[in-house]
Amino acid sequence: MSEKCSATKRGEYWATVRANKQIGERFYRLGLEFSGAGAEAFARVQAGQFAELDLSSAALPSAETIPQELVDAAGRKILLRRPFSFADVDTRDDRTLVDILYCVVGPATLRMTTLAAGGSVSVIGPLGNGFRVPDGKKTALLAAGGMGAGPLQHLAKILTADFPQIDAVAFAGAKTAEELPFERRLDKIAQQLEFSLPEFARYGVRSLVATDDGSAGFAGPVTDCFSEWLGKSDLAGESMVIYSCGPEQMLARVAEIAKTRNIDCQVSMERRMACGIGICQSCAVECRVADSAETVYKLCCEDGPVFDSKEVVF
Ligand SMILES: Cc1cc2nc3c(=O)[nH]c(=O)nc-3n(C[C@H](O)[C@H](O)[C@H](O)COP(=O)(O)OP(=O)(O)OC[C@H]3O[C@@H](n4cnc5c(N)ncnc54)[C@H](O)[C@@H]3O)c2cc1C
Numbered sequence: 001m002s003e004k005c006s007a008t009k010r011g012e013y014w015a016t017v018r019a020n021k022q023i024g025e026r027f028y029r030l031g032l033e034f035s036g037a038g039a040e041a042f043a044r045v046q047a048g049q050f051a052e053l054d055l056s057s058a059a060l061p062s063a064e065t066i067p068q069e070l071v072d073a074a075g076r077k078i079l080l081r082r083p084f085s086f087a088d089v090d091t092r093d094d095r096t097l098v099d100i101l102y103c104v105v106g107p108a109t110l111r112m113t114t115l116a117a118g119g120s121v122s123v124i125g126p127l128g129n130g131f132r133v134p135d136g137k138k139t140a141l142l143a144a145g146g147m148g149a150g151p152l153q154h155l156a157k158i159l160t161a162d163f164p165q166i167d168a169v170a171f172a173g174a175k176t177a178e179e180l181p182f183e184r185r186l187d188k189i190a191q192q193l194e195f196s197l198p199e200f201a202r203y204g205v206r207s208l209v210a211t212d213d214g215s216a217g218f219a220g221p222v223t224d225c226f227s228e229w230l231g232k233s234d235l236a237g238e239s240m241v242i243y244s245c246g247p248e249q250m251l252a253r254v255a256e257i258a259k260t261r262n263i264d265c266q267v268s269m270e271r272r273m274a275c276g277i278g279i280c281q282s283c284a285v286e287c288r289v290a291d292s293a294e295t296v297y298k299l300c301c302e303d304g305p306v307f308d309s310k311e312v313v314f
């Protein structure tokens with residue numbers, strides 16, 4: 001993890017569904033279990049890596065439960081696999097258990113809600129690279145927007161287990177409290193103590209919440225909350241590393257803050273992905289070439305999804 005992710009045995013594996021729990025109006029946590037070669041392949045998956053799930057044969061939920069704005073899209077055939085990252089990875093005996101935090105936004109994620117315990121799903125992975133921990137860092141700042149919280153929960157777990165010398169603080173934002181993809185509601189005292197989200201607190205990681213409408217935590221964009229926290233901190237820029245995952249506009253702002261304060265920063269980019277394995281070229285990310293005014297296009301699925309924020313042209 002301290003440098004680029006190690007080689008993983010990527011392939012197509014079948015996973016058994018352990019659970020598929022609804023945790024919010026549109027949010028679910030899907031638990032999958034791999035055995036055999038799949039268990040081996042996913043056991044060492046890095047935070048930020050992802051997998052492509054085949055949801056083409058999953059059933060649609062009953063018509064009355066389909067949100068009005070997805071009714072038209074619901075009937076579309078799912079021709080392509082969909083990319084998802086991991087919120088947790090655990091090994092038990094010879095099995096690997098992974099959790100995926102997902103939001104229902106279209107036909108594939110709608111069908112995903114009907115995956116039931118005992119069922120199975122085809123998964124290609126692990127894919128892409130993961131977050132890296134540069135040498136000499138003392139503080140890691142995890143900035144999540146919306147569904148970006150998933151891979152950062154996984155990262156919080158890895159930092160706590162493998163890098164105990166690093167103190168981590170998480171920042172999680174959404175438009176409203178209802179749109180925060182976490183299981184339990186926020187408690188004021190926990191918020192004041194900066195341990196408000198159990199998903200991070202379980203790893204001893206403090207967390208601050210921000211909502212655009214002020215319905216929970218800091219009132220305003222999570223990047224303002226993040227910037228305010230940094231403004232009050234006397235930590236040296238070189239001792240910190242920022243990890244961010246969320247909407248592109250938010251990543252651009254985080255990259256700007258990191259640049260101003262001279263802090264290393266890694267961002268997990270999202271692109272529509274047709275293949276996930278570097279063939280279709282549909283996931284280009286414009287990147288700067290070091291010491292040059294030129295730019296090149298890199299592939300989000302193969303060169304990313306995690307990029308150095310200085311590299312990305314937002
Ligand atoms: C590396 C990676 C990791 C991801 N991890 C997760 C995760 O952990 N949890 C999760 O809920 N989602 C994750 N996503 C996004 C997820 O893949 C999409 O939400 C999913 O494909 C939607 O499928 P759908 O058929 O339900 O909706 P679609 O009809 O495919 O999309 C619904 C709407 O969302 C937009 N959209 C879909 N995918 C993207 C994208 N990649 N970038 C920008 N806009 C998009 C579409 O333009 C459309 O407006 C990840 C994406 C990437 C690239």
Ligand code: FES
Pocket residue numbers: 272273274275276277278279280281282283299300301302
């Ligand atoms: S998704 Fe096909 S090349 Fe990246």
